[in-house]
Amino acid sequence: GQNIDQPTEMTATEGAIVQINCTYQTSGFNGLFWYQQHAGEAPTFLSYNVLDGLEEKGRFSSFLSRSKGYSYLLLKELQMKDSASYLCAVLDSNYQLIWGAGTKLIIKP
Amino acid sequence: TAGITQAPTSQILAAGRSMTLRCTQDMRHNAMYWYRQDLGLGLRLIHYSNTAGTTGKGEVPDGYSVSRANTDDFPLTLASAVPSQTSVYFCASSALDSSTDTQYFGPGTRLTVL
Numbered sequence: 001g002q003n004i005d006q007p008t009e010m011t012a013t014e015g016a017i018v019q020i021n022c023t024y025q026t027s028g029f030n031g032l033f034w035y036q037q038h039a040g041e042a043p044t045f046l047s048y049n050v051l052d053g054l055e056e057k058g059r060f061s062s063f064l065s066r067s068k069g070y071s072y073l074l075l076k077e078l079q080m081k082d083s084a085s086y087l088c089a090v091l092d093s094n095y096q097l098i099w100g101a102g103t104k105l106i107i108k109p
Numbered sequence: 110t111a112g113i114t115q116a117p118t119s120q121i122l123a124a125g126r127s128m129t130l131r132c133t134q135d136m137r138h139n140a141m142y143w144y145r146q147d148l149g150l151g152l153r154l155i156h157y158s159n160t161a162g163t164t165g166k167g168e169v170p171d172g173y174s175v176s177r178a179n180t181d182d183f184p185l186t187l188a189s190a191v192p193s194q195t196s197v198y199f200c201a202s203s204a205l206d207s208s209t210d211t212q213y214f215g216p217g218t219r220l221t222v223l
Binding site for chain 1 (some may be wrong): 115116129149150151153154157167210211212213214215216
């Protein structure tokens with residue numbers, strides 16, 4: 001079966017750095033997405049990786065290792081507004097998005 | 110720019126009743142999707158449409174139907190609601206014109222079936 005694993009919840013301190021991991025087992029791979037979802041709101045697109053390596057976008061970076069079935073989202077200089085759930089999703093061989101359950105990130109002052 | 114709109118925002122529905130959740134996008138995207146999101150589970154695809162006039166079944170299609178009469182609208186119908194259909198429903202769309210096919214989401218409909 002297809003499976004996306006990410007931690008259920010993480011806590012970090014304002015101003016710090018946090019890394020949210022995602023491992024996947026899917027039928028085929030056509031890219032990996034990270035989305036941010038604030039409580040009660042819709043998911044919004046953060047990043048897309050299809051090749052191995054690090055993609056940096058301001059305070060957020062996303063890393064992919066296809067051979068290990070592994071990705072992480074790195075958030076730097078954490079702000080209170082970064083408190084949200086972070087969803088990992090993989091585009092499988094049928095170009096369907098398979099979603100992880102999300103990681104709830106709690107930022108403490 | 111509206112993007113994707115959904116209606117209603119929330120609804121309480123008696124079991125056995127029917128209901129249509131509406132979704133409209135103004136981005137001229139080819140593909141549209143319906144997901145449900147339940148606590149502790151990832152987004153699960155109910156139905157999708159890659160272009161007007163065509164639809165397909167996702168991971169959890171039972172109890173739901175869709176139509177795609179035009180590019181902009183993609184309504185989701187529950188013919189006879191059951192309590193297990195209590196969920197938050199998100200509509201999404203994507204251009205479907207490249208390998209980086211990013212999906213954009215509507216604000217969601219919170220449905221409670223009693």
